[in-house]
Amino acid sequence: MAAPESGDGNNGAARMVTLISSDNTRFEVEAAAASLSQTLQLTILDGGGGGGDGIPLPNVDSATLSKVLEYCIKHAPAAANGGAPNATAVDRAELERFDNEFVNIDQSVLYSLIMAAHNLEIEGLQSLVAKKVADMIKGKSPMEIRRTLGFPDPTPEEQAEMNAHMLEYGWAYE
Amino acid sequence: MASEKNKPEKQGKKDFIINHLPRDLVESIFLRLPVSTLLKCIGVCKQWYYIIRHPRFVTSHLRDAPRCTLLFFPQESFLSDHFPSDAIIFDEAWRHSIWAVPVIGPDDLLCGSSNWLLCLYTETSTIKIANLATGECLHLDKPVKKLRDDHFSFYRFGFHPVTKEYKVTHFLGEDGSYSRGTFNVIQVYTLGSEKWRDVSTPEAFSLSCVTNSGVVLVDGTMYWLTEETGASWKHAVVSFDLSSETFARIQLPAAPLEGSDSRCFWTTEIDGKEMLHGLVMKLKELFQHLTAEKIRQHVIMELNKILQNLPDSPHQLLLVDCSTKLLYLSHYARDLAFCYCNLFTQPLEWSFRLLLPDGRSLIGFSHCKPGESRRAAAWHVLRPKKSLRWQETEARCKCHRWRWWHDAASSEPVTMDDSGFYAVLYSSADADTGTIREQRGIDRL
Numbered sequence: 001m002a003a004p005e006s007g008d009g010n011n012g013a014a015r016m017v018t019l020i021s022s023d024n025t026r027f028e029v030e031a032a033a034a035s036l037s038q039t040l041q042l043t044i045l046d047g048g049g050g051g052g053d054g055i056p057l058p059n060v061d062s063a064t065l066s067k068v069l070e071y072c073i074k075h076a077p078a079a080a081n082g083g084a085p086n087a088t089a090v091d092r093a094e095l096e097r098f099d100n101e102f103v104n105i106d107q108s109v110l111y112s113l114i115m116a117a118h119n120l121e122i123e124g125l126q127s128l129v130a131k132k133v134a135d136m137i138k139g140k141s142p143m144e145i146r147r148t149l150g151f152p153d154p155t156p157e158e159q160a161e162m163n164a165h166m167l168e169y170g171w172a173y174e
Numbered sequence: 175m176a177s178e179k180n181k182p183e184k185q186g187k188k189d190f191i192i193n194h195l196p197r198d199l200v201e202s203i204f205l206r207l208p209v210s211t212l213l214k215c216i217g218v219c220k221q222w223y224y225i226i227r228h229p230r231f232v233t234s235h236l237r238d239a240p241r242c243t244l245l246f247f248p249q250e251s252f253l254s255d256h257f258p259s260d261a262i263i264f265d266e267a268w269r270h271s272i273w274a275v276p277v278i279g280p281d282d283l284l285c286g287s288s289n290w291l292l293c294l295y296t297e298t299s300t301i302k303i304a305n306l307a308t309g310e311c312l313h314l315d316k317p318v319k320k321l322r323d324d325h326f327s328f329y330r331f332g333f334h335p336v337t338k339e340y341k342v343t344h345f346l347g348e349d350g351s352y353s354r355g356t357f358n359v360i361q362v363y364t365l366g367s368e369k370w371r372d373v374s375t376p377e378a379f380s381l382s383c384v385t386n387s388g389v390v391l392v393d394g395t396m397y398w399l400t401e402e403t404g405a406s407w408k409h410a411v412v413s414f415d416l417s418s419e420t421f422a423r424i425q426l427p428a429a430p431l432e433g434s435d436s437r438c439f440w441t442t443e444i445d446g447k448e449m450l451h452g453l454v455m456k457l458k459e460l461f462q463h464l465t466a467e468k469i470r471q472h473v474i475m476e477l478n479k480i481l482q483n484l485p486d487s488p489h490q491l492l493l494v495d496c497s498t499k500l501l502y503l504s505h506y507a508r509d510l511a512f513c514y515c516n517l518f519t520q521p522l523e524w525s526f527r528l529l530l531p532d533g534r535s536l537i538g539f540s541h542c543k544p545g546e547s548r549r550a551a552a553w554h555v556l557r558p559k560k561s562l563r564w565q566e567t568e569a570r571c572k573c574h575r576w577r578w579w580h581d582a583a584s585s586e587p588v589t590m591d592d593s594g595f596y597a598v599l600y601s602s603a604d605a606d607t608g609t610i611r612e613q614r615g616i617d618r619l
Contacts, residue, residue, distance in 0.1 A: 115195065137207060142214055146218055151193075166217065169213050
């Protein structure tokens, strides 16, 4: 992290903020990382979150928040560089590797993450998760999609509808 | 923490599936899927069906969708083989799609395309609006039934980027007949509306010009050529704004070669953004008429430059200049040039470029000269520095005519090492039934 040269901080050291999850767990992170969230950035710019106050996040539980912050901390340096124009290929490859691994998680966690990313307005994270879910859908038949995404077994009506769909769009299946 | 979290998940969150996300988020996932996948997704459950079919989603998906190129082949016969109408879609990387959609009937002719919607002319009493992505069709009654000498080139289909309306237009011959060779009414149908409406033109325009040079659509405005009365070589461009439905006339600069055959004139669009008006002529004649030494030099320079770079191939080679998206030439096109002016620049000025021999049309031109002998058309798009072989492309392509051309043409690969160039190999275009037409559309539902 570019802490030593952080010209934007009030003090020389990186400024820290405290976030409080819905289940009252406190997380202390650098303001730069938390500012990846558009929502938090505004609060932080207003001087919130410092000292003992902390910013309450009633919509995000601690498990999800820790995951979100893991993402933010990793991505903060690149974001601070303004989209990282001087990032090396190695840096980018490393971020990509991190991202791929990061979303290699249980689906319910993915959904919690995308909700949190949406609420906190962390665009990069939201699109990362959306892309992951989209990749899980790609190239599959309706039935396979249902299975992959953990849908309950189709009711007879749903089954009939799916059959009708196959009849109509069978050509789309090569 | 793990135990505490797993428990409620096993129970309450077991069916915390994607459908419990807010609709915005589900849409943001769907927006990342291609149409081919979305077609399968609508079969997953009702909820998905309604999200994907919702006009709001379709519009957003369209906005982010990549542009594709559609190459349409009208039905025709080569020797004794009959080929029905067919089309190939290329993606941004010039790979063609592997799935063909059964929306194009064997005798359909293309009147225009926009955002993956095709407007197809049929011999029956209807015009077909086909969605290439979903395979759905809509039949629209022609404004006048059983019109004698009705022709697909009198119909046009366009999209206005601001009003987001799709409109089908029809040039109605004066007094309801085409025999007079002029029209003074454009019939307009807005998709989703009740009926055709008549829009009167400020004056009678030439129909043969429309047939010869075609109608070009740029940014929601149609352009076509018209002749000045009494002088077939004197042309003007007429524009028709699809939103306001008003006409305008663009006066062209005096042609460098007055008295040319009216069929030498054409209009075309480049990349859907620019409008060009051109005139084809023999180099020899051009030199006779041009005194400006500079222009001569320009033409000769272009000629030399191109000839130097041509690979030693017996085939016509056609180059597309990336800087201007323009410049075409064939191997033995030493005696033809074409002049053009860009209608979006002021003042209008003629420029000079070289062109294929025999007035052949090319990709990007919407028409070629009628009455030319029908010859097989073959063209091939090569990515720079990749030197795709014909076989590779052909093997993955379902279009049977492609195979035919492949057999007829050489299997010799054409290589261009100048990056930034697309090389297109082709031999001629068909004339009467329409021509090779390039249409660009956008992937959408």
